[in-house]
Amino acid sequence: MVAWxxxxxxxxxxxxxxxxxxxxxxxxYRMVRDRALAEDLAQETFIKVLNGIKSYRPEFKxxxxxxxxxxxxxxxxxxxxxxxxxxxxxxxSAETADQIRATSLQLxxxxxxxxxxxxxxxxxxxxxxxxxxxxxxxxxCILLRHVEGYSYEEIAETLDLPLGTVKxxxxxxxxxxxxxxxxxxx
Amino acid sequence: MADIMxxxxxDEIELWAQGLxxxxxxxxxxxxxxxxxxxxxxxxxxxxxxxxxxxxxxAGFADRVMAQVKIPTASGGWQV
Numbered sequence: 001m002v003a004w005x006x007x008x009x010x011x012x013x014x015x016x017x018x019x020x021x022x023x024x025x026x027x028x029y030r031m032v033r034d035r036a037l038a039e040d041l042a043q044e045t046f047i048k049v050l051n052g053i054k055s056y057r058p059e060f061k062x063x064x065x066x067x068x069x070x071x072x073x074x075x076x077x078x079x080x081x082x083x084x085x086x087x088x089x090x091x092x093s094a095e096t097a098d099q100i101r102a103t104s105l106q107l108x109x110x111x112x113x114x115x116x117x118x119x120x121x122x123x124x125x126x127x128x129x130x131x132x133x134x135x136x137x138x139x140x141c142i143l144l145r146h147v148e149g150y151s152y153e154e155i156a157e158t159l160d161l162p163l164g165t166v167k168x169x170x171x172x173x174x175x176x177x178x179x180x181x182x183x184x185x186x
Numbered sequence: 187m188a189d190i191m192x193x194x195x196x197d198e199i200e201l202w203a204q205g206l207x208x209x210x211x212x213x214x215x216x217x218x219x220x221x222x223x224x225x226x227x228x229x230x231x232x233x234x235x236x237x238x239x240x241x242x243x244x245a246g247f248a249d250r251v252m253a254q255v256k257i258p259t260a261s262g263g264w265q266v
Contacts, residue, residue: 008258017248022240029241039243046251054258122241127234146235171196178231 002062005053013050020063021046024070027143031074033132035119041077045070064158067148071140071159078136130180138173145170194221196228203229 001019005012024045029038049056049066056065123132131139140159144150152170156163194202194215201207202215202225215221 006258010252010257013255013257014248014252017251021247022242025243025247026239026241035244039247042243043247043251043254047254050251050255122239127238142235146232147238147240167197174228174231177235178227181231181234 002053002056002058005050006056013053016050016062017046020066023063023148024066026147027067027140028070028074030123030128030131030143030147031071031136031139032077033119033123035115037077041073042070045073060157061154064154067144068158068160074140075136126181126184127177130177130184133180134173134176138169138176141166141169142173142177193218194225199225199228200232203232 001012001015005016021042025038025042028041028045029035032038032041045066048069056062123129131142134142141155141161144155144158145152150158152163152166155161155170156166159166161169192214194207194211198207198211199221202212207215215225
């Protein structure tokens with residue numbers, strides 16, 4: 001398909017978008033927790049990938065290339081906006097109900113927006129809330145591992161991280177998720 | 187023998203959750219309540235993650251992308 005796209009076939013470009021739009025958008029949406037923004041970043045990712053298709057090296061997995069660009073876009077955005085500590089459940093350091101309320105992302109305040117309601121429905125489950133509390137680096141690793149089914153080696157290649165770091169991030173992320181979920185259930 | 191006595195590592199617990207733990211290590215798991223509790227907790231979270239839904243962008247996403255893509259031509263130029 002990529003070789004076909006490189007030859008300039010419009011249908012091949014469309015097929016690449018069709019194949020990867022859901023996984024790429026899902027990763028970005030869970031990273032930034034804002035539908036409109038995730039869509040902008042996904043669009044930016046596909047435009048960069050497809051306009052640079054001639055420079056794609058086939059020894060590198062195409063999906064790894066596209067996820068690398070998507071993840072970089074998300075991380076850059078989170079760093080710029082410093083919103084990585086925001087979550088539905090308040091800052092990780094918040095202990096009392098007042099602290100949690102004060103540091104929570106208030107979806108209700110955007111309640112008049114239909115898009116906010118969709119986001120609340122889609123990302124409002126306990127597990128999605130727990131993922132949102134992870135550091136962005138942990139979040140991308142755990143999503144690539146367990147949602148996309150990537151191997152540790154593929155994640156290391158995609159995110160340009162040493163294999164040991166990927167393993168550490170994933171183990172810590174699972175531990176933190178368990179902790180957040182068990183806290184909620186207690 | 188020592189292999190059977192050692193507690194499972196996090197990598198081995200992940201293998202077990204995927205049904206890929208070697209039989210020799212499964213013997214330890216069967217006998218060790220500590221490892222069983224840990225493995226069950228880990229399996230639960232992995233299952234929750236694996237079952238997460240995929241989200242779709244809004245309708246017309248592909249068209250919006252394609253409107254901004256320059257498609258290479260056989261002659262080496264671009265068609266927009």
